[in-house]
Amino acid sequence: MKISTKGRYGLTIMIELAKNHGEGPMSLKAIAKENDLSEHYLEQLASPLRNAGLIKSIRGAYGGYVLAKEVKEITAGDIIRVLEGPITIVEGIEDEKPAQQALWLKIRDAIKNVLDNTTLDDLANHDSDEPQDAYMFYI
Structure with a gap:
């Protein structure tokens, strides 16, 4: 599974x-500038986040x-x-042999577990500014 820039920039x-929760609204322009990203691209990502009830526009x-929910709820x-x-x-997992299906499901479940047990609070309060070694990102 490869997360695109939509997922990365949305995060x-x-x-x-x-990080700004409780301090009032934050503009996409400020977020774009702070993170050296395209404001126009962030605007495209804000719409589905708003439609999903994760953010509200002021x-x-x-x-x-602003966030539409508490940081520990997202x-x-x-x-x-x-x-x-x-x-x-894997696409077409139903065509795989049972042993392979089991492997792909274990991998999927492990990823889902990490994503579903990592809150915005965890991410916003992550202390380390040090990047991980690049080799850790490849198998």
């Missing part, structure tokens, strides 16, 4: 809103976006599913 929006001169899985769709590892 970025949500983490920034979580109109006006000091408007922007998981990474909620965000990824809205922006990327269902979590799947």
